[in-house]
Amino acid sequence: MTAALTVSLDVDGPAAPPRSNGELVFAEPWESRAFGLAMTLNEAGAFEWEEFRQRLIVRIADWETSHEPGECFSYYRCWLDALEQVVVAREFVTAGAVQERAAELAARPAGWDHGHDHGDHGHGHDHGDHDH
Numbered sequence: 001m002t003a004a005l006t007v008s009l010d011v012d013g014p015a016a017p018p019r020s021n022g023e024l025v026f027a028e029p030w031e032s033r034a035f036g037l038a039m040t041l042n043e044a045g046a047f048e049w050e051e052f053r054q055r056l057i058v059r060i061a062d063w064e065t066s067h068e069p070g071e072c073f074s075y076y077r078c079w080l081d082a083l084e085q086v087v088v089a090r091e092f093v094t095a096g097a098v099q100e101r102a103a104e105l106a107a108r109p110a111g112w113d114h115g116h117d118h119g120d121h122g123h124g125h126d127h128g129d130h131d132h
Contacts, residue, residue, distance in 0.1 A: 007042060007049040014057045018075050031076035038083045047086050055082040 009024075010016040017035070018025040026032040042049050059078040067073070088095045 007039070010053070014060050015053050017079075026076070028076075031079075034076055034080045034083065038079065041083075041087070046092070047090060052082060052086050055085050058082075059085070 011019075018027075024035070026035065038052060041047060042052065056079060059082045060075075063073065063078055084095075084098050087093050088098065
């Protein structure tokens with residue numbers, strides 16, 4: 001079941017998120033988490049959607065004018081940067097605290113939060129309440 005969005009996401013233009021057949025597309029798990037965090041904070045009244053949207057548009061424009069040749073565009077990197085700008089501007093967190101936490105997360109090894117190997121163990125990913 002999918003909850004209805006309370007904001008209207010752009011379908012085209014600079015702030016439009018990546019889509020495939022009309023559905024939002026996330027290439028990495030962190031992208032959907034960043035999306036969800038922004039949506040949740042907005043729905044909780046932490047900031048106005050237009051404030052975030054305008055920062056996202058500016059961040060994308062900044063990337064377009066300053067990226068290195070061959071650098072791949074990441075919509076959700078811009079999304080996350082815009083969200084960081086909003087929460088710092090609203091004084092929910094300091095820029096230093098964001099950078100410190102980002103460094104901590106980046107230093108974690110892959111799979112740090114997943115306590116078992118997904119090698120050939122005879123069943124899908126859902127581990128529910130059954131033995132495996």
